[in-house]
Amino acid sequence: MPPSALQLVWPSPEHLPGYIAALERGWSPNNLRAEAGREELALIRTDPDGFLAGLVDREAKGPPIALPTGGTVPRLPGYRRWLWDGEFCGSIQLRWQPSTNALPSYCLGHIGYGVVPWKSGRGYATAALRALLPDARAIGLDHVEITTSPDNLASQRVIRANGGVLVEEFITEPGLGGAPELRFRIDVRELG
Template sequence: MQLVWPSREHLSSYIAALERGWSPNNLRPEAGREDLAQIHADPEGFLASLVDPEAKGPPVALPDGDTVPRLPGYRRWMWDGEFCGSIQLRWQPGTSALPDYCLGHIGYAVVPWKSGRGYAKAALRALLPEARARGLDHVDITTDPGNIASQQVIRANGGVLVEEFVKLPGLGGTPELRFRIDVRALR
């Protein structure tokens, strides 16, 4: 598995995953349908929107429908000859802190038919040096307390549990675990 930049070359495989019901957003399952609509309307614009290190894109929709300012960030796609998942890095320039509406620096999702192959663990490991290169001291990653697989991915990459909290109502108001990975310690 390797991380690739979203591109025309990989787009048909991404579309196939969306058409099978997969969503790149664990909090907003409808995001997959929204991506399909954007791709059909403007494939090049959609691909460009996935790489936005200057936060020039539109505000981000929360699960409750509210919108919040976009953070700088980008998505990379997991690729093993076909699309197998997505991982995203987001940050605030000049600080490792995030606004309260952003649960973490990194989010990832593997298509169900490729789970259990270590792809999320490898993708996270590959993305951590990029976070350090963006000036971050650490990254925060959150997961549902019942998502043991995600917790294992995070811990395998040096993640340490720092808190259990309740998400803001706009993000679902449910319990969540926050892990931290010190990217300064990476070799």
């Protein structure tokens, strides 16, 4: 399907079976912690309504976030939307700190996204990011930062296609893997 067929949907009972199927196929919504997919399956089996409610947490009331190397950090306000073209395609997340563009050092970017492998190459990540950027402006951000690894050329194309400009190459904190990353910035002030 063309990217124009893509929708961003709110996590809901209607769309949950598609999400579960992706997790059962081994996809993880967290590119730093592959085990997050299995953890989410366990949460869904225990409390599907609570799981869905936790994906939209604008007040950061949920539990702390687990780091790849262990330990936890405070949750930021944010939410996840699911990519949908008639079936589940991936997810995109927006997170922020109220009244500032700044993020704590343990948060690599305002937006994170992932497309399931069997739907990649269709322009869905580019379309999803484009669709989410007005949300960032609506919550008061002037710009968003998005990071990706230097070898993830597909993600770099997605970010650049949406106006992303490379601002730095850096090494992540040890708790986030201590790996090289690229930080891009997208100005959202001109969006509607």
